Structures are given as C-alpha cells and as structure tokens.
Amino acid sequence: MAVRFELQTNGTLLTEPWLDLFERYAVVVGVSLDGPPTANDRHRLTHASRSSAASAVRGIELLRSRPHLFAGLLAVVDLANDPVEVHDYLASFEPPVIDFGLPHGTHDEPPHRDDPSLPEYGMWMSRVYDAWLARPEQRHSVRMLEDIVALSSGVHSSVESLGLAPPTSIVIESDGTIEGVDTLRSVEEGASWLGRDVFSQSFNEVLHHPKLLHRQNGKAALADQCQSCPLVEVCGGGYLPHRFSTDRGYRNPSVYCADLEYLIRHVQGSLRQHGWAPQALTPP
Secondary structure, X not given: OOOOEEXXXXXXXXXXHHHHHHHHXXXXXXXXXXXXXXXXXXXXXXXXXOOOHHHHHHHHHHHHOOHHHEEEEEEEOOOOOOHHHHHHHHHOOOOOEEEEEOOOOOOOOOOOOOOOOOOHHHHHHHHHHHHHHOOOXXXXXXXXXXXXXXXXXXXXXXXXXXXXXOOOOOEEOOOOEEEOOHHHHHOOOOOOEEEEEOOOOOHHHHHOXXXXXXXXXXXXXOOHHHHOOOOHHHHOOOOHHHHOEOOOEOOOOOOOHHHHHHHHHHHHHHHHXXXXXXXXXXXO
C-alpha cells in the first residue's frame, strides 16, 4: 500500500529549508487561504492580530517554484466575501485544486446566516461553480464541485463530505493516538476520541470501533428524510459533523441540507444545459 503525506498550513512560515525537507520525504503541501487580504484577514490574523495575508502569499509563491510540492488551496466559505472574487483570486495562484469548506456547525450551534430563509451557502457555491465553468482555460479543479459532477454520474466521491461511500479515514496524532475524523471536535468535547493508539491496535481494528460504525452503514445510518430524498446518492446526507444534534445524534439532515440541494440542482441543471445526462440526475 502506498502512503502519501500531505501537510496543511497557513503558509506563513514556509521557507526554502522547509521545502527542501518536504522534497526529501515526498511531502506535498496545501495552504489555507480564504481569499484576497481583506477576506483572508477576517478570520486568519496572526497571534499579534496583524494581517497574515502577505506572509501566506509569500509561502504560496515559494511552493509555486516547486509545483510538484503544491497540493492546492483550501478556503472556508464566508458569506461576507464575494464568491467570484474569492475564486478568481485563488485561481490566480494556479493551484492544482481549490477546496472550499463549509463552516462547521451543528443543529445545536448552526452556522451563521444573513437570511435563514435562503440557502445562502448553496447560492454562494453556485456562483463559484458558474465562475469556474466560465473559465475553461484555467486548469484547477474545485473539489466539491467536481465531486457533485462525479456523483451525479454514478462515480464515487473523493471526499467523505458527499456521497454514500463509507469513509475510511482516521486521524493519527503526533503521540500515536488514533482518533476519528478530527472535525468531530466541532460537535462536542471527546466526539473524536476512540481510546486507541498505533502501538496497541491495527487500523482494521480501529475502523470497527463502535464510534465509527455509523459511518459504515451508508443510507441506513441517515435520517428518514434523507433516505427518501432523490438527491441522497449525491449529497450522502451531508458531512457527518453537520448532522449532529444533542437529541438525535447524527440521525438528522445536514444543517446545510437546503444549501446542498440548491447547489446540486444548480450543477445538474448546468449539466443538462450542456447536453449531458449523467446517471444520477434527478428531476428538476
């Protein structure tokens, strides 16, 4: 089995010696950047409360000098930012991949919305999709959008936030502790803790831990509303942490249910307009 190492960083401390080290051990590097300086600095200031944007860009340019080490850019969706401006700014660095992530939220602590009656996150990502589609000369992929296209065609997703394929990822901490997906920490204290480590258990044993089994049951683990939804093969019920509530655990629709529906139907509508009839297209 091949093992691939990837480091995710804000890029501010990248230097040539660090890149030499990554080169030696075949480590590829992704950089977190939420957009132009004003957008990025809303949530990514330094410990001294100063802008981190210039340092992050310097790190990205260093990586661009060794493109085989550049894994791509990760941006968290912020409704306060213009989606087209963010997409085009990130695309200007010519990353192989732009990965947009939805802010973590649960039914107990839902994500911020300016107008809760609208699928604002789905509308935001739909504008990214249109911008991405309008620029065929750009070579980067947008992971969430490519996954929706692939899943609409009956192909498995590359990430565990969409689709019904059982996720197989676990997290190994620097002390050898093995945890569930680390984003579960946004759910509640100890949600990702398994009480396992690399010294005592195999990965196969860990994947059968009771706290991970609900991730292996596909559609049967979802809320009734999700199981009967025509988009379930693409949406997959949404990302696991985003389904959580204290009352019902993970057996809820995602807090982004309406957003995912809007975005998936937008992408599928675009595919229809281009004459493509993927396998999992649902009625408009």
